[in-house]
Amino acid sequence: MADTILETIALRRIFGPLVAVDNLDLRVEKQQFYGFLGPNGAGKSTTIKMLTGLLRPTSGKVTILGRNLATDSVEIKRRIGVVPEGLALFERLTGAQLLNFVGRMYGLDRATAATRSAELLEFMDLADSADKLVADYSHGMKKKTALAAAVIHGPEILFLDEPFEGVDAIAATTLKRLLQRFITHGGTIFLTSHVLEVVERLCTHIGIIQQGRLVASGSLEELRSGVKVPGHEHSPLTLEEIFLQVVGGAKQDAEVLSWL
Amino acid sequence: MLLHLRWQILVNSLRKSSRRTELGFQILWVLFWLVFLIVTCGAFFGLTFTLLRIGRPDLLDLMLWAVLLVWQFAPVLFEGYSPGLSFREVARYPVSFRTFYLLSTVYGISDPAAITCLFWLLSMWIAILAMQPAWALAAALAFLVFAVFNLLLNRILTGLFDRFQSTRRGREAMVFLMFLLILLPQLLQFATGYWTNMRILRPPEWLLSALVPLREYSPPGIAVRMFAALPGPELGALGALLLYSVFVALLLRWQLRAIHQGEIYSEGYKPRRALKVRQGWRVPFVDEITAAIMEKEIRYIRQSSRMVLQLIYPPLIFLLLAFNPAGRRMFFSRSPEAMLGGMAGFILLTLPNLAYNTFGMDKEGFGRWLLCPSSIKKVFLGKNLTHAALLSGLYLLAETIIIIAARPDVLLLLTVTVAFFAVLMIQFAAGNLFSVYWPKRIELTQMSSRMASNAAGVATLLIMLALSSIGGMVAYATWALQLPWLPLVAGVAILVASIKLYFYLLDRAASYTWQHIEEITGNLGA
Numbered sequence: 001m002a003d004t005i006l007e008t009i010a011l012r013r014i015f016g017p018l019v020a021v022d023n024l025d026l027r028v029e030k031q032q033f034y035g036f037l038g039p040n041g042a043g044k045s046t047t048i049k050m051l052t053g054l055l056r057p058t059s060g061k062v063t064i065l066g067r068n069l070a071t072d073s074v075e076i077k078r079r080i081g082v083v084p085e086g087l088a089l090f091e092r093l094t095g096a097q098l099l100n101f102v103g104r105m106y107g108l109d110r111a112t113a114a115t116r117s118a119e120l121l122e123f124m125d126l127a128d129s130a131d132k133l134v135a136d137y138s139h140g141m142k143k144k145t146a147l148a149a150a151v152i153h154g155p156e157i158l159f160l161d162e163p164f165e166g167v168d169a170i171a172a173t174t175l176k177r178l179l180q181r182f183i184t185h186g187g188t189i190f191l192t193s194h195v196l197e198v199v200e201r202l203c204t205h206i207g208i209i210q211q212g213r214l215v216a217s218g219s220l221e222e223l224r225s226g227v228k229v230p231g232h233e234h235s236p237l238t239l240e241e242i243f244l245q246v247v248g249g250a251k252q253d254a255e256v257l258s259w260l
Numbered sequence: 261m262l263l264h265l266r267w268q269i270l271v272n273s274l275r276k277s278s279r280r281t282e283l284g285f286q287i288l289w290v291l292f293w294l295v296f297l298i299v300t301c302g303a304f305f306g307l308t309f310t311l312l313r314i315g316r317p318d319l320l321d322l323m324l325w326a327v328l329l330v331w332q333f334a335p336v337l338f339e340g341y342s343p344g345l346s347f348r349e350v351a352r353y354p355v356s357f358r359t360f361y362l363l364s365t366v367y368g369i370s371d372p373a374a375i376t377c378l379f380w381l382l383s384m385w386i387a388i389l390a391m392q393p394a395w396a397l398a399a400a401l402a403f404l405v406f407a408v409f410n411l412l413l414n415r416i417l418t419g420l421f422d423r424f425q426s427t428r429r430g431r432e433a434m435v436f437l438m439f440l441l442i443l444l445p446q447l448l449q450f451a452t453g454y455w456t457n458m459r460i461l462r463p464p465e466w467l468l469s470a471l472v473p474l475r476e477y478s479p480p481g482i483a484v485r486m487f488a489a490l491p492g493p494e495l496g497a498l499g500a501l502l503l504y505s506v507f508v509a510l511l512l513r514w515q516l517r518a519i520h521q522g523e524i525y526s527e528g529y530k531p532r533r534a535l536k537v538r539q540g541w542r543v544p545f546v547d548e549i550t551a552a553i554m555e556k557e558i559r560y561i562r563q564s565s566r567m568v569l570q571l572i573y574p575p576l577i578f579l580l581l582a583f584n585p586a587g588r589r590m591f592f593s594r595s596p597e598a599m600l601g602g603m604a605g606f607i608l609l610t611l612p613n614l615a616y617n618t619f620g621m622d623k624e625g626f627g628r629w630l631l632c633p634s635s636i637k638k639v640f641l642g643k644n645l646t647h648a649a650l651l652s653g654l655y656l657l658a659e660t661i662i663i664i665a666a667r668p669d670v671l672l673l674l675t676v677t678v679a680f681f682a683v684l685m686i687q688f689a690a691g692n693l694f695s696v697y698w699p700k701r702i703e704l705t706q707m708s709s710r711m712a713s714n715a716a717g718v719a720t721l722l723i724m725l726a727l728s729s730i731g732g733m734v735a736y737a738t739w740a741l742q743l744p745w746l747p748l749v750a751g752v753a754i755l756v757a758s759i760k761l762y763f764y765l766l767d768r769a770a771s772y773t774w775q776h777i778e779e780i781t782g783n784l785g786a
Contacts, residue, residue, distance in 0.1 A: 054630055055777060078633035086785070088627030092560050096537045104552035105632040110539040118537040127535040133563070149628075 003030040004063075005157050005188045006051065011060035013046050013212075020046040022212035024060070028157075028190055028205070033183050035203030036192045039247055043212040044192040045085050048161045051190070052082045065156060078106060081155035083163050087146040091135035095126050095145050098134055099152055106153035113152070120148040124174060140171040147175060157188040164195050176202060200239035208246050216246045281698070285714030297376055301383040308387035317392075317488035323384060324406065324480030327377045331410045332417055334373035357520050364516055368415050381407060388487070398487035405501045406483040412508040419515045436565040479504050546645070549634050553642030554649075560621055561614075561650075567621075570613055574606040575654050596666035597676060603658045604680040607651050608687065612720050614647040615691030616712035619784055620702035626784045630777065637770040644688045655680055671748060678751035683727060685758035690723055692769040696776065699783045730754070 006028040013021040021043040028034045038044045049055035051062055053073050062069040064076045090098055096117055103113030121127045124144040129137065134145060143163065150158060158179070164172050179189060179202065193199050199206065206223060208216040216223055223242050237245075274280050304323065311319050355363070368374055381403045389396045424430045475481045482504070485497040541558075543551040561567045618640070619626045629639045659677065662668055698713035712720075738746045773780060 052631060054627060054781070056774065074633045074635065077631060082631050084627055084631065086624045086627060086781075088624055088631060090556060090560070090622060090625035090628060092563055092621065093556065096535075097556075097559060100537060100540050101552050101556050102628070102632070104540050104548055105634060107548070107633070109548070110542065114537045114539045118535055121535060121537070130535050130537065 005030050007063045009061045012058050014058050019212050032205045033189045033203045035199035035206045038209035042209045048159055052159050079156045081150035081158045083146045083150045083160045085161045089134050094131050096130040102149040103152045116152050124148050139166045140168050143167050160191040164198050196239045210247050281715050301379050304380045304383040305387045308384045312391040321480040321484040327380050331377040335371050360520050361516050365415055368411050395487040402483040402486035409479055409505040412512050416512050550642045554646045557646040578603050578658055596662050596668040597672035600662050601676050607654050611687045613711040615688050616694045616716045617700050618643050618695040620700050623701050623784050636773050640692050675748040675751050678755055682755040682758045685762045689762040689765040693765050696769050696773050699780050701785050
């Protein structure tokens with residue numbers, strides 16, 4: 001039986017009258033590249049915040065690496081890496097200082113933190129800007145720095161909230177290379193993204209959330225077999241077609257603004 | 261439409277309770293401003309009235325100079341209180357250049373400094389109407405053109421400021437410069453012994469005579485000549501003032517044209533340097549994680565010229581006092597202990613900047629503390645330890661200098677030292693709680709961005725009041741009971757109590773953080 005790395009049971013989060021995440025049951029196995037999709041406001045970021053300790057669930061249970069997040073959060077945080085929505089960077093440190101600091105916060109010794117920081121800066125093509133304040137970085141550079149900060153301590157599972165948003169093609173290729181390498185070496189990734197092509201190419205498993213509820217989950221093949229689209233009986237469905245079928249939000253021609 | 265937009269932004273922001281508290285304090289500030297406006301308008305009226313009564317209308321230009329300087333420079337100093345809508349944004353919409361120019365200019369009137377200046381001009385005009393009704397019409401015209409000139413000039417300076425502000429380095433340099441300009445006169449006072457010998461800084465005669473033509477041909481001088489010139493109003497002066505206004509209008513046109521056409525400014529890049537990542541700091545007596553937190557905090561302070569300036573200002577004043585002959589006479593020989601007490605107070609005054617909004621400079625980085633595998637309590641402790649080490653270091657340096665230079669009374673010295681550390685602990689205890697109750701993003705690139713929220717500011721005053729009351733009671737008891745050792749004993753007791761209070765409130769702050777993560781991260785933009 002495969003190792004369950006992440007499991008949520010009846011995870012729920014409400015903001016006043018709004019139910020952002022509703023009885024979410026998720027299961028992610030070791031070495032899975034799990035893509036978590038959903039339309040805007042479906043509850044993706046709220047979920048990832050609850051999974052990483054940035055937001056308290058209203059109810060439900062989160063188990064990561066066999067430990068309960070509510071009671072063992074420090075130990076869990078030591079073993080996970082996160083690229084959160086706002087990136088959470090100390091922008092008044094230079095790129096090199098930031099990575100060094102994060103490495104030490106995760107318990108790396110001074111020499112290891114410095115060595116890994118240098119290696120990550122080189123890998124991410126940030127070496128030229130290592131002495132520049134993060135505040136002066138472009139959005140793509142900040143994203144790469146956040147990813148470097150997420151992996152510096154060698155986590156077992158990575159949580160990435162929209163890692164490809166606002167990133168150019170070159171930077172995206174670098175990020176993809178790093179993520180694939182991470183999976184190959186036994187890591188597990190939980191990723192949210194709007195870029196369906198990227199998810200289709202990278203992810204082994206997919207979950208689709210809508211209005212706070214998980215409406216589809218499984219490998220791409222499982223999703224394909226479970227979703228039927230007229231006219232596609234013989235050709236495989238793309239992730240976009242599956243997504244639109246499951247979420248059902250695409251406007252028909254007749255619905256498009258008549259004056260446009 | 262713009263007013264409706266601003267109103268909508270205000271209404272939406274009130275959905276957060278912390279924002280509602282802030283609004284309450286902002287209303288308080290508006291009330292203060294209104295009082296200030298009424299008082300200063302009275303002063304402008306009274307002064308104009310007096311000058312006209314004693315037959316010195318030629319001095320009215322000095323008042324117009326005050327108007328000009330406040331109109332032009334106050335918006336820069338109080339940038340955070342000024343309307344924040346960038347007209348660079350408006351240029352993105354399909355508006356003609358003429359509309360853009362008009363909107364950009366008229367918007368300048370909504371600045372509190374501009375409103376204040378307009379009321380000052382009105383007060384002057386009412387005084388002229390009362391004392392010299394014959395001048396009223398010409399004065400109204402002169403003040404109107406002068407106001408237009410100021411409005412246009414202000415928009416040019418705002419544009420230049422905006423250009424300078426468009427890069428982070430430019431913004432920070434500007435803030436540093438402003439702080440330096442504010443602090444410089446005080447530094448000069450202490451450095452030259454100005455307060456003991458006023459003649460030292462009196463401007464020389466040649467400088468005063470060189471200023472005469474500047475007064476005469478400047479817009480304030482010309483404006484006054486328009487109505488107060490003898491034998492009658494001078495048309496040439498009107499022409500000159502209009503010329504000034506047309507000139508600045510053209511300059512503004514040139515400046516706004518570039519913005520309307522999409523001119524952008526960006527941050528420069530550093531040349532490539534060989535990559536070398538140095539190992540983090542090792543700090544004696546603390547573990548690796550606390551050392552990392554301390555390194556981060558010190559770097560944050562060191563990499564902000566404004567923070568450095570605020571931190572070195574008290575010891576600088578102290579050194580100037582200590583090595584100034586007058587200061588030495590006044591303090592060292594009479595009461596070195598009082599001087600140490602004053603220095604301790606001075607240092608403690610900088611503490612709210614560091615401790616009352618401890619996550620304010622981290623902004624988005626606050627989320628990183630939550631992601632790291634360490635308790636938020638440890639983060640508070642690391643931050644407090646760093647700031648305490650800095651402030652204690654400054655205090656101990658001052659104490660050492662005083663001990664060497666003045667040989668103070670040991671009992672008093674110990675009392676002051678114990679009291680310093682007791683207040684330090686109380687301030688940190690309260691500061692941790694305030695940091696999560698009223699977190700506030702600190703924008704180091706804005707002159708008016710305060711280091712803590714208004715609510716924390718008021719709470720500070722209450723704490724200082726309570727501490728002063730305790731100090732007063734101890735002093736009274738010492739005097740009444742003739743017990744010279746009482747302050748030291750009381751100080752030690754307060755220190756012990758403050759340590760207990762610190763750890764109690766630290767727990768409260770940590771648990772409050774977890775219960776209000778969302779609100780805190782929302783306020784810090786994390």
